[in-house]
Amino acid sequence: MHVSRLRANYIGFQTIVIKEVVRVLRIWIQTLVPPAISMTLYFIIFGGLIGSRVGQMGGYSYMAYIAPGLIMMSVINNSYVNVVSSFFGSKFGHYIEELQVSPLPNYMIILGYMMGGVVRGILVAILITIIALFFTRLHLVHPLITVSVVILTAVLFSLGGLINAIYAKKFDDVTIIPTFILTPLTYLGGVFYSIHLLPVFWQNVSRLDPILYMVNAFRYGILGVSDIGIGTAYAIILLFILGLFCFSLWLLNKGVGLRS
Amino acid sequence: MQALSIHGLTKTYGNGVVALKGIDFEVGKGEFTALLGPNGAGKTTTIGIITSLVNKTAGTVKVFDYDIDTHMDLAKSCIGLVPQEINFNQFEKPFDIVVNQAGFYGIPRKLGKQRAEKYLKQLSLWDKHDDISRNLSGGMKRRLMIARALVHEPKLLILDEPTAGVDIEIRRSMWDFLKKINKEGITIILTTHYLEEAENLCRRVAIIDHGEIIVQGRTRELLEKLRTETFVLNLRKPLAQLPPLDGYAVTQVDDTTLEVEVSKSQNINTLFELLSKDDVQVLSMRNKVNRLEELFVRLVEGKG
Numbered sequence: 001m002h003v004s005r006l007r008a009n010y011i012g013f014q015t016i017v018i019k020e021v022v023r024v025l026r027i028w029i030q031t032l033v034p035p036a037i038s039m040t041l042y043f044i045i046f047g048g049l050i051g052s053r054v055g056q057m058g059g060y061s062y063m064a065y066i067a068p069g070l071i072m073m074s075v076i077n078n079s080y081v082n083v084v085s086s087f088f089g090s091k092f093g094h095y096i097e098e099l100q101v102s103p104l105p106n107y108m109i110i111l112g113y114m115m116g117g118v119v120r121g122i123l124v125a126i127l128i129t130i131i132a133l134f135f136t137r138l139h140l141v142h143p144l145i146t147v148s149v150v151i152l153t154a155v156l157f158s159l160g161g162l163i164n165a166i167y168a169k170k171f172d173d174v175t176i177i178p179t180f181i182l183t184p185l186t187y188l189g190g191v192f193y194s195i196h197l198l199p200v201f202w203q204n205v206s207r208l209d210p211i212l213y214m215v216n217a218f219r220y221g222i223l224g225v226s227d228i229g230i231g232t233a234y235a236i237i238l239l240f241i242l243g244l245f246c247f248s249l250w251l252l253n254k255g256v257g258l259r260s
Numbered sequence: 261m262q263a264l265s266i267h268g269l270t271k272t273y274g275n276g277v278v279a280l281k282g283i284d285f286e287v288g289k290g291e292f293t294a295l296l297g298p299n300g301a302g303k304t305t306t307i308g309i310i311t312s313l314v315n316k317t318a319g320t321v322k323v324f325d326y327d328i329d330t331h332m333d334l335a336k337s338c339i340g341l342v343p344q345e346i347n348f349n350q351f352e353k354p355f356d357i358v359v360n361q362a363g364f365y366g367i368p369r370k371l372g373k374q375r376a377e378k379y380l381k382q383l384s385l386w387d388k389h390d391d392i393s394r395n396l397s398g399g400m401k402r403r404l405m406i407a408r409a410l411v412h413e414p415k416l417l418i419l420d421e422p423t424a425g426v427d428i429e430i431r432r433s434m435w436d437f438l439k440k441i442n443k444e445g446i447t448i449i450l451t452t453h454y455l456e457e458a459e460n461l462c463r464r465v466a467i468i469d470h471g472e473i474i475v476q477g478r479t480r481e482l483l484e485k486l487r488t489e490t491f492v493l494n495l496r497k498p499l500a501q502l503p504p505l506d507g508y509a510v511t512q513v514d515d516t517t518l519e520v521e522v523s524k525s526q527n528i529n530t531l532f533e534l535l536s537k538d539d540v541q542v543l544s545m546r547n548k549v550n551r552l553e554e555l556f557v558r559l560v561e562g563k564g
């Protein structure tokens with residue numbers, strides 16, 4: 001009985017993931033092309049035109065320095081946006097009810113949507129990495145750290161997107177958080193500069209930005225340089241993931257935004 | 261064991277609307293039951309609670325003895341739902357919609373595909389299985405939702421106004437299909453505004469209005485009861501003994517008042533002949549209307 005329930009749950013999870021991945025690929029013009037275009041522009045303008053005047057940062061050319069930051073920026077944005085728009089869409093079109101009436105437990109629903117966001121995040125990361133390689137050489141100093149940080153970051157922001165979608169009542173609610181919170185935090189999270197360039201006060205303020213830890217851990221994986229301790233970064237990321245997962249599970253169990 | 265057993269179910273929505281005022285509702289295994297009621301009676305709310313789309317305020321719901329409070333997943337596995345409103349992703353293909361639903365119920369993909377083909381064929385949708393479902397007609401969309409509801413082969417199929425906005429021909433073929441799968445053993449509950457639909461399909465019916473179940477029982481008996489009229493007769497003289505009135509159900513309310521049930525096929529003249537033969541003189545007569553009849557008239561006239 002229990003084994004078959006577990007198997008059934010796994011099949012349900014798999015079904016959500018397939019559905020989500022098919023969605024990402026079906027609307028690739030909305031999901032994969034925009035980050036490729038905007039990141040190419042970032043590389044040309046910031047890395048190429050402006051970067052050549054900036055000189056070195058952290059011991060690397062400016063282009064090489066911002067490449068990991070830009071990859072992370074894309075991962076954060078795309079995993080978040082994927083889940084928030086897909087889950088909100090299923091609420092808006094009422095087909096979330098297909099899942100609600102099924103015996104699939106809520107934690108599996110969360111994991112399924114989360115995995116969809118992770119897959120999109122990783123796909124975009126690969127795409128941007130390939131684009132980056134046209135502009136600069138990237139080493140891979142700590143491959144394991146690089147890969148694990150990128151996946152964990154995608155997990156974290158997928159969960160964030162899910163919570164946003166659970167609360168969202170109209171389409172505007174889907175764009176507010178990415179525009180007013182995510183983008184500023186990303187820009188201030190050390191994507192374009194080392195925080196050592198900032199006055200001490202602003203360095204400390206920057207340390208309150210969780211994205212700083214992810215960007216730097218990822219940069220450490222690729223270039224071997226970081227503004228912060230890697231252990232701290234992992235601890236913060238894992239803590240956030242745990243918190244967001246529990247919170248989203250609680251929301252779904254309560255039926256927030258889904259059941260009246 | 262009942263397929264569905266509901267006790268003291270109440271629902272008050274967040275905005276204060278009391279949609280259900282404590283309903284008791286039982287559906288036996290293998291039955292075909294209609295939940296008949298006008299707009300806003302509480303049909304969709306009831307179904308929403310059974311299928312965990314709506315939170316209940318109080319009461320118990322058991323599906324094949326699985327309490328939805330304690331054995332939610334087992335209860336859900338028994339139910340297939342065809343909702344009132346379209347609730348599939350209209351940008352997906354019918355085949356994918358049905359296959360994915362099978363997956364959510366834990367059915368392996370290969371088997372899910374076989375079943376999807378089987379049920380889409382049974383509902384005459386196979387030639388559309390690879391189209392974008394947005395392009396299906398209204399009737400096709402409803403049938404798609406029936407195929408989707410059957411893909412995990414539920415023991416209880418619940419349909420919320422499946423024939424609303426469907427033309428006569430398709431409605432009839434839908435009826436035939438539902439009758440067939442009911443014969444094959446699946447318990448069916450459907451909600452409807454149409455007395456005709458309940459009459460044609462359902463052995464049992466529960467009539468709901470303003471969040472209360474007014475009556476439930478065998479459709480035929482209920483209709484018989486509904487198709488009789490009750491007349492209240494005021495008599496000139498007190499009646500010592502009730503005369504024999506063959507074929508009429510008569511009750512004596514008091515000395516000078518009788519209540520007679522007359523079915524629509526009976527001739528009321530005969531009643532008066534029988535009465536005058538026994539020298540009972542009727543002073544006045546009025547038609548007694550009850551709530552059920554009123555509702556019935558509303559349903560028959562299709563005002564909902």
Ligand SMILES: Nc1ncnc2c1ncn2[C@@H]1O[C@H](COP(=O)(O)OP(=O)(O)OP(=O)(O)O)[C@@H](O)[C@H]1O
Binds near residue numbers: 273297299
């Ligand atoms: N989400 C909701 N929030 C607040 N009130 C609701 C909600 N859903 C339904 N109601 C109210 O509850 C009552 C019962 O509605 P319900 O949808 O169950 O009726 P129904 O019998 O299915 O009607 P219909 O035949 O029109 O589908 C109505 O007064 C309705 O306005």
Ligand SMILES: [Mg+2]
Binds near residue numbers: 303305344
């Ligand atoms: Mg309804």
